[in-house]
Amino acid sequence: MDVNADGSERRYVRSSDRRLAELAAQAATRFDLDELQYRRCESSGVMTEHVIDGTIVTATSVIECSLAEMRGLLVSPTSERYAWVMRELFGRDFIYGTIVHHAKEVTTQDVTVRTAAFLKRHMLARNQQWCFVCAHKTLEKSQAEGFTVTIASQHPDDVFSGKVQAANVVHVQGFTGFYLVTAEPQKTTKAGRTKRAVRVTFCAHVPFTLSSGRPAPLRWLLPTKNRRNRDHASSGVVLARVMQFARSLKQYQNAVRWRRLDAQVFADLRKVQPTNTRCACCARRVDAKKSIFGMSKAGMASLRRSKRCHLCGFLVCARCVRSTGQAPASSETSRSSKTGVKYSQAVHVCEHCMQRIDDADYDSYCATEGSTTPSLIQPDGPNVEPVSAVIAHSLSQVLSTTSEEEKSVVVRVIKHIISSTNSGNFRADSSELTMRLVQLSKEHGFSGELMHFEPQVVPEVTPKVPSGHDLYPVADGGGRQYELQHANRCESSVADTDDFEGAQDTEDLEVPENDEDDLGVGEVSKVVDAAHYPKPADESQRLHWIEEHPNIVSYMMNLPDLELLCNIACGELKCDAVVVTLIGYQVAHVVASSEPAWRGGQLPRDHTICAHALINDYPLLVPHPEADVRFSSMNVVRRDGIRFYFGFPVKVDYPEGGGSTAVGTFCCIHVGKSREVSESQYALMATLAGGVTRVMESRAATLLEG
Numbered sequence: 001m002d003v004n005a006d007g008s009e010r011r012y013v014r015s016s017d018r019r020l021a022e023l024a025a026q027a028a029t030r031f032d033l034d035e036l037q038y039r040r041c042e043s044s045g046v047m048t049e050h051v052i053d054g055t056i057v058t059a060t061s062v063i064e065c066s067l068a069e070m071r072g073l074l075v076s077p078t079s080e081r082y083a084w085v086m087r088e089l090f091g092r093d094f095i096y097g098t099i100v101h102h103a104k105e106v107t108t109q110d111v112t113v114r115t116a117a118f119l120k121r122h123m124l125a126r127n128q129q130w131c132f133v134c135a136h137k138t139l140e141k142s143q144a145e146g147f148t149v150t151i152a153s154q155h156p157d158d159v160f161s162g163k164v165q166a167a168n169v170v171h172v173q174g175f176t177g178f179y180l181v182t183a184e185p186q187k188t189t190k191a192g193r194t195k196r197a198v199r200v201t202f203c204a205h206v207p208f209t210l211s212s213g214r215p216a217p218l219r220w221l222l223p224t225k226n227r228r229n230r231d232h233a234s235s236g237v238v239l240a241r242v243m244q245f246a247r248s249l250k251q252y253q254n255a256v257r258w259r260r261l262d263a264q265v266f267a268d269l270r271k272v273q274p275t276n277t278r279c280a281c282c283a284r285r286v287d288a289k290k291s292i293f294g295m296s297k298a299g300m301a302s303l304r305r306s307k308r309c310h311l312c313g314f315l316v317c318a319r320c321v322r323s324t325g326q327a328p329a330s331s332e333t334s335r336s337s338k339t340g341v342k343y344s345q346a347v348h349v350c351e352h353c354m355q356r357i358d359d360a361d362y363d364s365y366c367a368t369e370g371s372t373t374p375s376l377i378q379p380d381g382p383n384v385e386p387v388s389a390v391i392a393h394s395l396s397q398v399l400s401t402t403s404e405e406e407k408s409v410v411v412r413v414i415k416h417i418i419s420s421t422n423s424g425n426f427r428a429d430s431s432e433l434t435m436r437l438v439q440l441s442k443e444h445g446f447s448g449e450l451m452h453f454e455p456q457v458v459p460e461v462t463p464k465v466p467s468g469h470d471l472y473p474v475a476d477g478g479g480r481q482y483e484l485q486h487a488n489r490c491e492s493s494v495a496d497t498d499d500f501e502g503a504q505d506t507e508d509l510e511v512p513e514n515d516e517d518d519l520g521v522g523e524v525s526k527v528v529d530a531a532h533y534p535k536p537a538d539e540s541q542r543l544h545w546i547e548e549h550p551n552i553v554s555y556m557m558n559l560p561d562l563e564l565l566c567n568i569a570c571g572e573l574k575c576d577a578v579v580v581t582l583i584g585y586q587v588a589h590v591v592a593s594s595e596p597a598w599r600g601g602q603l604p605r606d607h608t609i610c611a612h613a614l615i616n617d618y619p620l621l622v623p624h625p626e627a628d629v630r631f632s633s634m635n636v637v638r639r640d641g642i643r644f645y646f647g648f649p650v651k652v653d654y655p656e657g658g659g660s661t662a663v664g665t666f667c668c669i670h671v672g673k674s675r676e677v678s679e680s681q682y683a684l685m686a687t688l689a690g691g692v693t694r695v696m697e698s699r700a701a702t703l704l705e706g
Contacts, residue, residue: 001554002041005102005652006508008050010232011101011115011482012100012101012113012159012162013100013101013154013158013159013160013268014157014158014159014306015154016105016410016535017103017104017106018102018105018106020101020106020111020113020133020135021103021106021111021135021154022093023107023133023154023227024109024111024133024134024135024150024152024251025135025150025663026152026176027133027150027151027152027176027178027418028135028150028178029149030176030178031178031203031205033143033148033180033571035565036058036178036180036201036203037143037144037180037182037201037205037436038043045059046059046243046246046247047059047095047343048060048243049276050667053207053208053259054205054206054208054235054420055205055206055235056203056204056205056206057202057204057206057239057240057242057243057245057246058201058202058203058204058246059201059202059247059249059531060200060201060202060249060251061199061200061249061250062196062197062198062199062200063197063200063252063253063256064186064195064196064197064253064255064256064358065181065196065197065198065256065362066183066196066198066271066362066363066366067081067145067146067147067181067474068200068362068363068364068366068367069256069259069362069363069366070181070198070200070252071136071147071181071366071424072253072258072259072366072369073085073255073256073259073366073368074149074179074181075110075112075134075136075138076099077592078099079098079099079474081096082097082098082099082114083096083097083098085255086116088251088254088255088258089248089252089255090118090244090248091121092119093118093244093433094116094117094118094119095117095118095119095127095164096115096116096117096162096164097116097162098115098161099112099113099114099162099244100112100113100114100115100131100159100160100161100162101113107138109135109137110135110136110137111133111134111135111136112133112134112135113131113132113133113134113159114131114134114162115130115131115132115133115159115162115163116129116132116167116521116556117130117163117164118130118241121237121240124169125237126169127164127168127169127174128169128170128171128172128233128237128241129156129163129164129169129170129171129376130153130171130172131150131153131156131158131159131163131171132152132153132154133150133151133152133153133154134150134151135150135151135152136148136149137150137524139182140565141573144182144183145182145183146178146180146181146183147181148178148179148181149178149179149181149583150176150178150179151176151177151178151179151204152174152176153172153174153175153475155172155173156171158696169231170231170232170233170237171231171232171233172233172237172238172241173232173233173238174206174207174235174238175204175205175206175207175238175242176204176205177202177203177204177242177245178202178204178509179201179377180200180201180202180203180204181198181199181200181201182198182199182468183196183197183198183199184196184197184198189617190560191626192358193355194289195358196476198251200249202245202246202249203244204239204242204246206235206238206239206242207235208235224482235599236454238392252368257324258324259362259366260362261324261347261349261357261360262358263360263362263365263624264311264628264629265476265479265480265628266310266311266347266479266480267309267310267311267312267479267481267482267483267484267629268478268481269308269310269313269479270482271479271481272313272480272481272482273315274308274313274315275314276315276445277315278315279306279315279316279319279320279353280309280312280314280315280316280320280350281316281317281320281350281351282317282319282320283352284317284319286306286315286316286317294477294666295378303461303633306347307321307323308348309321309333309348309349309350309486310347310348310349310355311349311353311357311540311629312350312351312352312353312481312483312484312485312510313480313482313483313484314350315494316348316350318643320350320351320405321348321349321350321351322348322349322350322351322354323346323347323348323349323415324346324347324349325346350609353457353484353629356629356632356633356637358630359447359632359633360627360628360629360632361626361627361632362626362627364624364626364627364643364673364674365627366625368624369673371669372671374534375622376477376621376677377472377474377475377621377678377679378676378677378678378679378680379678380678380679380680381678384678384680385679386428386429386432386455387427387428387429387433387680387683387684387687388428388429388432388433388435388436389416389436390572390680390684391428391433391436391437391568391684391687391688392433392436392437392439394419394559394568394571394572395410395413395414395437395440395534395568396443396444397439398410398564398567399444405444406560407444407507409561409564410634411441411446412695413561413564413565413691413695414437414440414441414562416436416561416691416694416695416698417433417688417690417691417694418433418434418437419694420687420690420691420693426471426683426686427471427683427686427687427690428471428683428687429683433687452644467605471679471684472679472682473618474618474619474620474621475612475613475616475618475619475620475621476616476620477618479615480641481536481615482615484532484629485532497602517599518595529615532610533605533608533611533612533613534611534615535607536614536615536662538661541654541661542614542661542662542663543584543585545654545661545663546582546654547665548704549700549703549704550703551703552582552700552703553584553589553591554626555590555699555703556580556582556591556592556696557589557591557599557600558591558592558599558600558698559591559592559695559699561590561695562580562591562592562692562695563593563594565580565592565688565691565692565695566578566579566580566592566593566594567594567665568688569594569668569684569685569688570594570595570668571668572673572681572684573668573677573681573684573685574674575644575668575669575670575675576593576595576670576671577593577594577596577597577598577668577669577670578593578594578666578667578668578669579593579598579666579667579669580592580593580650580664580665580666580692581596581608581610581664581667582663582667583608583610583611583614583663583664583665584605585605586604586702587603587604587605587607588602588603588604588606588608589601589602590602590603591664603635603636606634607634607636608634608636609622609625609631609634609636609645610647610664610665610667610668612630612631613647613649613662613665614649614662614665615647616649618684619646619647619648619649619682619685619689620645620646620647621645621677622644622645622646623644623674623676624643624644624674624703625637625642625643625644625645626638626643631645640671640673642669642671643669643670643671643672643674644668644669644670644673644674644675645667645669646667646668646669646677646685647666647667647668648666648667648685648686648689649662649664649665650662650663650665650666650689650692650693650696651663651693651696652693652696652697652700662695665697666685666688666689666692668685
């Protein structure tokens, strides 16, 4: 935020916030809300009506999305997303745009000042610039479920930033616009799925102007007043631009599609190899050799017939794949182009995955004020305490209220935390943490039990600090490294059957395309919501470790050491619950939790986010599980309302396997609303997760000895 020398926020508009709200209110009075609300005809397209003082342009379109999704596109909260939406609507015609000012003093509606620059229509014309006030207001309950967006042109001299040089543009002036967005009645498909849609009605008034918009010879020698009139676009130019706004309503469906795709974690097709020889949707035969990207020129023709789904990673025939063109380029997409395929080329998604994408919930995701590709780990503020100080302070508070009998639990936890900091990265500074915890033991009279943990003086070495996401890595940062399997695929597409031996290609089987009653080979099988849990590469070793420790779940259940670590993490991350899980063959056991309601719980492995955290060495951060197709159909998300997950795999030493294996997770969950994770919170969770690992290893060793 730009500030003046006196500390006040710098304004880039001349008008006050109250005056901006008045301009929007005056523009809204030009349009009859009741008439627009009951205009239900969509097939008529764009309509123009000549009135005494100008031209009225009206258009209506139905977009399959929720009100929150449409609000996030029409009233983009950030300049990055606003430019992204405009580029999706107008393509190369849109040059530049930004949000100049937010009217914070107006509380009855959301008022902003925005700018937009458009490409000239022909060689002899000039580029067009538009400064306008945008006001968003929710409809009253007595009217309808929806909202309105009012647009009123601003004089370019009243806006001081976000503009192109006046000599190179003509200014779009005078026109006012109005968007009416209402929710459509929900429809249920034959498959039993509910579809949401909104009806968007756009209406604009373009006044007649006397300016021709043609640049006069030697116009720079004209007086300033006459020169300004020459720089105003003619009514014909403004009307043509408004017509483009009206025709762009249907492009919002593409913007919705890209916004939903951006919430997904695509498979890394370089590392995920397809295991099916038949289409993942209809079971037609596909040739794996013909569907790998980067093939020779001779194989490009077959690429049109079979492709790989970027979401699940399986092979899909041409009839069951839906391709979405390249996303509009912007500053936010260019930053993330190297971490995913969605911004660098066309995206291919199979019909089953597309249905799951449409079934997910994006209301909370679209309401976030960040860009479409936000940084997962946020930087710390200037006055954040070190992680070692936070842990020491939390343990000190526990010691001040605990009894002498319970002090032994704190002592054991301190030992486990100190011993775990000797290995692993991205945690609290080991020497500083040891020093603070040893000092804490001296203050509370049990320093004798930590004598061998005295910090050692080591030569000071300047560490090499990595940059960017390498400093605080998260799982799936470069793409998901496992297939997204569902029950219907495992039964019909992965294994071959005798019925298909005669078909050698995707085109060999002729199936009626529009016969829904035909239950033949080509019919797309019914989508099963529950996804199979991914299996780690060392799944057999992981299960063998659990089998070697009989009754390990009951032995770990409600362990005070684990509950203390959960309470520390929950207090610092300000979340609803922090839990420790042990994941067996098909069930995930909650052995410890800061929330009593979660303790002792058992969840099917298919319905636990923790099952996906076992795959990676890095923590799994899911800021919006309700929008991610991997988790959106899980009971803990749909029924229990989990909207945030941050979990570390608990990897215990397994000498027989030559290393370590993940047997559970240490995770933070929150219900109702997502939240951000800072660098210090990441380091805190990593340090405490190391303590959880040491507690489990110690208890497991005691179990074998007993």
